[in-house]
Amino acid sequence: MRAVLRQPELDAAFKELVLTLPSETYLAEQLDEVDPQRIHAVREAMREQLARELHDDWQWAFESHRYNGGYQPDTLPAGRRALAGLALTYLCLDARSSGDAVWPGKAYQRFKDADNMTDRFNALSALVQSGHALATPALARFYSLFKSEELVLDKWFALQAGACDRSGQILPAVRQLLKHPDFNLKNPNRARSVIFSYCCANPAAFHRADAGGYVFWSEQVLELDAINPQVAARLARALDRWKKLVEPWRSAAREALVRVAAKADLSNDVREVVTRSLAD
Missing domain, CATH: 1.25.50.10 (Peptidase M1, alanyl aminopeptidase, C-terminal domain)
Structure with a gap:
């Protein structure tokens, strides 16, 4: 997975797709007998391992894809935004395990500074999905900004x-x-x-x-x-x-x-x- 993430010839959108784990629903559909909690535990353990073992690679991916100039709804910048969002999610997930406050803080700052909905929502999602305390003020801020939408x-x-x-x-x-x-x-x-x-x-x-x-x-x-x-x-x-x-x-x-x-x-x-x- 590190080789895929670091491969310069691969498109960012392709990397994000390949590196996104199958959903728990999809995994359950492949089984004859389904234990929902075991599926969840195994998948979460794998996510935590990927977050921990590839921490430096996720950091590289985020820093390399976070800036895309002015917002453009084109394929290339859309893929870069998607990969940066995935990287931020893993970095916040690892921060939950390690107790690090830096990456959740960066996610919250990105949430506040984002000039487009994709980056803002990806940052919010990273905080919510990692269960960080900063998710609470971020959710409140998001609601106040978009409650009429x-x-x-x-x-x-x-x-x-x-x-x-x-x-x-x-x-x-x-x-x-x-x-x-x-x-x-x-x-x-x-x-x-x-x-x-x-x-x-x-x-x-x-x-x-x-x-x-x-x-x-x-x-x-x-x-x-x-x-x-x-x-x-x-x-x-x-x-x-x-x-x-x-x-x-x-x-x-x-x-x-x-x-x-x-x-x-x-x-x-x-x-x-x-x-x-x-x-x-």
Whole structure:
């Protein structure tokens, strides 16, 4: 991986693509039996090893690709921004393990000084995904800057709902996001940015040992079903692959599906999804 990162003949966008690990969802799809927490633990251990072992290389990549002149929506600078963002994420991740305050501080400064959304959001994401304390003021600042931009605000919500779950903190955070003044369950994009980001794109946070994620899922499917059955049906598919889960997740997921299916006035859209899932 070091050879790829340092190879001068390779395009920055290609490097970023190659060096980005497969998602936990993709890894789970390759297995006959799925242990969500083991997948998360192994993938995070690999990310931490890459952050530690390639620290100097990530630093080189960031410093070499951070300046791209005035913003241009072209392929070359876009690739350079992407690689700089990936490098910053790994540097902040390593800082979490080592206790170093320098790189999180640089990420926060880049977040404040960025002249384009990509660099600003990449820096914010690096802080959030590494779980650094500076993520809190950065998130507040981002919200104050873009609270009137609906699509940007969707990204702000999704980033938090999809953050790395290290101590079971994501589900309580998601429940708080549902109480945010700018969250509206009747807005499909806003519902996707929070609920779908958690249930469908954050496996380790969703597949909790206490089944709290499944309880949350069933609550949201039922609540959405009364508002927008089509969106609720798409959310219901988050447990399509429940039979591949190892215990205790398999039994807990089935219980959640049964709970949804038991609702008397369930829409045809959602009933079709959960009935088929239970029968398959």
